[in-house]
Each structure stands twice: as C-alpha cells, then as structure tokens.
Amino acid sequence: MYGAVIHAAGDVRYEQRDNPQIQAPTDAIIRLTASCVCGSDLWDYRGINPVHQPTPMGHEYVGVVVQIGEDVKNIKVGDFVVGSFFASDSTCEICQAGYQSRCVHLEFVGAGGAQAQYLRVPLADGTLVATPSMPDPDLIPSLLTASDVLGxxxxxxxxxxxxxxxxxxxxxxxxxxxxxxxxxxxxxxxxxxxxxxxxxxxxxxxxxxxxxxxxxxxxxxxxxxxxxxxxxxxxxxxxxxxxxxxxxxxxxxxxxxxxxxxxxxxxxxxxxxxxxxxxxxxxxxGPAPVRRFLPDLIDRIWKREIDPGKVFDLTLPLSQVAHGYKAMDERRAIKVLLTPET
Amino acid sequence: MYGAVIHAAGDVRYEQRDNPQIQAPTDAIIRLTASCVCGSDLWDYRGINPVHQPTPMGHEYVGVVVQIGEDVKNIKVGDFVVGSFFASDSTCEICQAGYQSRCVHLEFVGAGGAQAQYLRVPLADGTLVATPSMPDPDLIPSLLTASDVLGxxxxxxxxxxxxxxxxxxxxxxxxxxxxxxxxxxxxxxxxxxxxxxxxxxxxxxxxxxxxxxxxxxxxxxxxxxxxxxxxxxxxxxxxxxxxxxxxxxxxxxxxxxxxxxxxxxxxxxxxxxxxxxxxxxxxxxGPAPVRRFLPDLIDRIWKREIDPGKVFDLTLPLSQVAHGYKAMDERRAIKVLLTPET
Missing domain, CATH: 3.40.50.720 (NAD(P)-binding Rossmann-like Domain)
Structure with missing residues (x-):
C-alpha cells in the first residue's frame, strides 16, 4: 500500500509501505476512507519534535473494517468505524472513569500511520465505534473530525x-x-x-x-x-x-x-x-479521551445537528500529502482532508 | 495595646502598638480571645519572604465584637465571631460563586496583625460569622482553626x-x-x-x-x-x-x-x-475561600462532631509569641495557640 512517511522536518513523502497485518487477536485492519493532517503533526514537520528516522504519519481516521483478530467481538468486517488516535481497552478503571487516553493498556494508533490506505487498530473493541450504517459521503468529513480534532x-x-x-x-x-x-x-x-x-x-x-x-x-x-x-x-x-x-x-x-x-x-x-x-x-x-465522546459525537453528526467537517478547507488525494502539510504549515489551510486512492 | 511585630527574619517581638480604630463604616473592631501562628508566617520568619519593615503579624482570630461601623448590619457588639484571614464583601459575583478569597473588594485582615489584643476587621458583614452564643472555653481552639487552618x-x-x-x-x-x-x-x-x-x-x-x-x-x-x-x-x-x-x-x-x-x-x-x-x-x-465554609465548620464544631483544635499542641500567652514562632520553626510544635492578656 501507499502512505505518508516523514523523513525529516519539512520532508513528508508519499511512498510504498508494507500492508498492516493482524498482530494481536484484539486488532482490526481498516481500509481508510479518509484521513487528515493534524496540528500536532506540524510539531514534527516544523522540526520542533525531532524526527530520528523515517516515520509513518497520521492518527485521524475513518474507514471500513476489512479484517479482525479472533478476539474482536463488537466490531465486524464491513463496519464503517471511527476511532480515537489512542487505542484503549475501555474496560480498565481509568477508562471507566472516562480517561481512555490514559488507559492502562494504551497504544498510539498513529504508530501505524493513518495517512495511508490501510491501518491496524489495536484493541479494536475498546477503540472503534461503528456508525449505524454506511454514512452518506457528505458526512465523512465530519465523522473524520470526531476521531481527534472535534473530540x-x-x-x-x-x-x-x-x-x-x-x-x-x-x-x-x-x-x-x-x-x-x-x-x-x-x-x-x-x-x-x-x-x-x-x-x-x-x-x-x-x-x-x-x-x-x-x-x-x-x-x-x-x-x-x-x-x-x-x-x-x-x-x-x-x-x-x-x-x-x-x-x-x-x-x-x-x-x-x-x-x-x-x-x-x-x-x-x-x-x-x-x-x-x-x-x-x-x-x-491533556490528550483528549476522544473515545468517551465518540458515541455522542457520531450521533450528533449522524442527525446533522453539527457540521464540524467545515474545518476542512482543502481536500487532496493522499498522494499529494506533502502539499497538505505545506498548506497547513503556511496557514493557507485550516485543515487538510486526505482521500486515499483505492 | 500589645501585639506581635516582626522586625527581621527570626526576630518577632511582643510590643506596644496603637489600638485599631474604625476606618470605614463597614469595619468592626474585635477583642481577640485567641490567635495563633500560621505555617505561612514562617515564610517571613525564615527569611524566605523578605521583611522590609517592622510588620504586625497574625491573620487567624476569634473574639468578641467591641465596636462596629455605622453600616454594619449583621454583626453586633458583644457577638463572638470567627472570620477569614481575607475580608470579603460576600456579595460580588466572585464571592457568590464561592471564591471570597478573590472578592473584588478583597482586603487582607492580617494587615492589622491578629497576634494582638484587638483587631480591625474590614467588611465585617461579609467577613465575620457569629457563633450561636458565647462558646464554651473548650471550643475556642477549634473555632480558631476555622479562621484559616481548618478552612x-x-x-x-x-x-x-x-x-x-x-x-x-x-x-x-x-x-x-x-x-x-x-x-x-x-x-x-x-x-x-x-x-x-x-x-x-x-x-x-x-x-x-x-x-x-x-x-x-x-x-x-x-x-x-x-x-x-x-x-x-x-x-x-x-x-x-x-x-x-x-x-x-x-x-x-x-x-x-x-x-x-x-x-x-x-x-x-x-x-x-x-x-x-x-x-x-x-x-x-489557592488561598482558601474560608468564608464559604465557615457556617458549616462552625456548626460541626458547635455540635462537637469534629475537634480540629487538637492541632494546637502548645498554648502560650501572647507575650511569649517569639517562643511560639521558634517552636514551630523547629517543628517542636505543630501549631501554637496564643492567648492575649486582657
């Protein structure tokens, strides 16, 4: 598959990467419908967070589940899902108190690089929320914001x-x-x-x-x-x-x-x-416990009560991801939506 | 009257001071029944807060009202009162939200020096709370704690x-x-x-x-x-x-x-x-909005549900105030109660 990889400050490339695989029985693999560039990605892009090695980028995602590990019970292949940038079990004491962003089994979903065609999501049952059905295309941007920036x-x-x-x-x-x-x-x-x-x-x-x-x-x-x-x-x-x-x-x-x-x-x-x-x-x-808010946010978006997708003022094919970073860095775009080619 | 004055780090003296006078129609003058030494007084005593000039000390107090300004309505001469170290009008928007320690008309009662025989309390109606009647002597230490350290x-x-x-x-x-x-x-x-x-x-x-x-x-x-x-x-x-x-x-x-x-x-x-x-x-x-809690704390003490006065492990006549500071500084006493001579 193809995805975005940062090599150094200012140097984000669209390049071939290995397809993600199920690594744990609680994982799911999703085919991304959309991803985007986060303000926090710019800390790397601007050299404020040092980039030590080529690193897959992106941690905001919506998409369709294409594979699940054998322990995944709540999410099934074919579901359209939204998840947080942090994977959480959603069962530990800290999650139950509403702080899934500090789950005792926390993993950073973005480590897999969501600015890509496919993404592995750990702890799928605790992390992902399925929409009631396949969303209308015009809801995709708003659902994508729920993954991080709205949450x-x-x-x-x-x-x-x-x-x-x-x-x-x-x-x-x-x-x-x-x-x-x-x-x-x-x-x-x-x-x-x-x-x-x-x-x-x-x-x-x-x-x-x-x-x-x-x-x-x-x-x-x-x-x-x-x-x-x-x-x-x-x-x-x-x-x-x-x-x-x-x-x-x-x-x-x-x-x-x-x-x-x-x-x-x-x-x-x-x-x-x-x-x-x-x-x-x-x-x-602190880092937002997005998962706490996801069911409510998806519901508000689904009912068209809110239209947070308006923050995307530039949509680019994923292949032009470098362009997207540049536009956000120069504040020419508020937020850039990326659509992977399939 | 006599009271405690700090002249320099480590140098607290019991000396003659002018009797306090009503300065504003919202003031009250109280004859102190008891006062004490606060942990925060030690910041001055230890030279961590610089002492620029001889300064009256003490901001914790209980006593009997001996004079009131003409605008004071809720407190009367003869009342036994407990007040916070901060004077507050208790009517502004910040006080009403429970933050009397940041009242828009805030004054530091301790500026008058409560380790003394008499004390001027500004904004008496908003600051002081009268007990139901004259307290039994054994309740005095606990009521005194309500003024600051318990609050x-x-x-x-x-x-x-x-x-x-x-x-x-x-x-x-x-x-x-x-x-x-x-x-x-x-x-x-x-x-x-x-x-x-x-x-x-x-x-x-x-x-x-x-x-x-x-x-x-x-x-x-x-x-x-x-x-x-x-x-x-x-x-x-x-x-x-x-x-x-x-x-x-x-x-x-x-x-x-x-x-x-x-x-x-x-x-x-x-x-x-x-x-x-x-x-x-x-x-x-931050600085405790003691006034918010005073009615409840006085009530609990009055009913003998709590005995916070136990923190006083040394009681001295006010004339030995220097001794009291030394005992607290050396951690030989947890907290020192001072009784003014009348």
Missing amino acids: TGWFGAVAAEAGPGKTVAVVGDGAVGLLAILAAKQLGADRIIAMSRHQARQKLAFEFGATDIVTERGDDGAAKIRELTNGLGAHSVIEAVGTQEAMMQTIRSTRAGGHVGFVGVSHGVQVPGEELFFAEIHVHG | TGWFGAVAAEAGPGKTVAVVGDGAVGLLAILAAKQLGADRIIAMSRHQARQKLAFEFGATDIVTERGDDGAAKIRELTNGLGAHSVIEAVGTQEAMMQTIRSTRAGGHVGFVGVSHGVQVPGEELFFAEIHVHG
Missing part, C-alpha cells in the same frame, strides 16, 4: 466546564480551537469569545457559535477578555495552542474560580506556581 | 474532590495537612493516606481519620502511593506545603482523571506543562 475541542470545552450561564473564551484558532467553539455552543454556553486575527477563521468561528472576536494576543488579549467580562475574566477558557504565551493568556483570561481546559500539546510550557495559586482557577487538560 | 485544609479536600469511593493522599503533615485529613474523612473518603515521618503528627493523622501512613518523600513517596493504589495513583491528592518537591510529589501521586487540591502557598514552584498535560489531572487551589 479534542470537545474535551477542551468539557474540561473548561463550558455550559449555560458561562462566558467562554477560546485561545487558538486552529481546527481544535474552532471546534472547541462548536462544542461550547452545543454545551449551552451563553457567550463565546474567539481569539483570532485571521478573517477566514473568524468567519468559521461565527458559524460555529462565537459571539465575539478578540484579535489581541498575550497579555493584551487577556486584558481584552477582562474588559469584556466586567473586569472578572471568562468563566471558561480553552487553550488550544500549546505554547507558553497561549497558556499564560489562558490563565490570565480566566476569572477566580473559573475553569481552564487545555488541549494544546504543551511544548516548553512552565506554569508559574505562585501565579497559578493566586489565580485560584481550575486547570484540567 | 484551608477543608478547601484542599474540596478542591481535590475528596469523597465517598475515593482514595485521598495528603502531602504535608503540618496543621493544614492534618486538617485536610480531617476534612477528607468528614467528606466521606474511603481511604486516606497521610505522608509523614513524624511520630506525633502520624498519631494525630490517625486520630483525624488517616488509614495509611507513607514515610517516603518526593518521587519515592509518589511511587509508594501508586504501589498502594494498584499502580494507578490516588483519586485525590492534597498539597499542603508549597515547595517544588511537594508539588511534583502531588502531581505524580495522582491518577489520570484525578484531582489535585493545592493549598500550600507556592514558593518558587514551576509546574512543567508537558508533564501536567500527560498527567491528565485536575488541578485547583
């Missing part, structure tokens, strides 16, 4: 306790930030402030439910949020970037007693303890 | 979401840590692990409800907590120290999805963002 934005909004009566601010206007806006809206937030200076992203923010835009960044952005909230700060602030500036902007935008949900993968962030102490906020975040 | 331990347990079905670990065996154990027990925790290597404190920990003792510290302590919790970590971990080691021990003792309540005043702590991200825990803390 991650959703977790950010849940971690920040977005809900009725709350003012929510979102730091970061990438696909995760935009879908955190959609999530906050769905969860019933009164007011949603998007922090963005990009016109196309502002437009999508409004479509997803934003009520206000703040273009300032860092401490100026935080000051603006306080100005908009009677000097108090927002109840809920979602961090969807992962940098020191974004984290401090988030903390300083949150009112005392308020909630930070942080889902940007931290890179070099240090949270000053004394400021955190006197801020008196709640902080929660 | 702070209680907040730590609430912030860490201690409750039924939970295993709670407490980092720090000072009075706050010990009373966090009492709080966790009252809140219904199944199992409470005290981290302590001091025999007298271990004994009190058991009396307050601890079920296990861990003597290891730092990463060894965290490893021990994991060993005791099936490799997962505690559901709730309370940090009651304020150092980098204690904070990291706390984070590393907490299971994914679990809750950290941190109430040790952070000194030089930096929380590594990447570790916080992958730990996937909830973190909440």
